[in-house]
Amino acid sequence: xxxxxxxxxxxxxxxxxxxxxxxxxxxxxxxxxxxxxxxxxxxxxxxxxxxxxxxxxxxxxxxxxxxxxxxxxxxxxxxxxxxxxxxxxxxxxxxxxxxx
Numbered sequence: 001x002x003x004x005x006x007x008x009x010x011x012x013x014x015x016x017x018x019x020x021x022x023x024x025x026x027x028x029x030x031x032x033x034x035x036x037x038x039x040x041x042x043x044x045x046x047x048x049x050x051x052x053x054x055x056x057x058x059x060x061x062x063x064x065x066x067x068x069x070x071x072x073x074x075x076x077x078x079x080x081x082x083x084x085x086x087x088x089x090x091x092x093x094x095x096x097x098x099x100x
């Protein structure tokens with residue numbers, strides 16, 4: 001597993017890349033929620049009251065492979081708790097994280 005600190009507007013977050021065979025599990029976690037690659041079940045996290053969203057790759061890439069790719073990716077789904085914090089489909093991963 002690779003960990004890196006991600007500087008957001010006004011705070012830091014934790015970025016994680018976990019290699020899983022031919023793919024990576026990628027997420028950035030703030031003090032109030034998370035944005036992850038498409039492998040995350042944000043609806044399951046909603047049942048725990050946890051704000052979460054997932055991204056799709058930007059620029060025609062086939063998958064999110066890095067934290068930077070997640071930050072550039074486009075939000076493709078967000079649970080109710082993330083939406084209540086202003087996360088919306090179509091914004092970048094970085095924009096969403098700035099709201100969490």
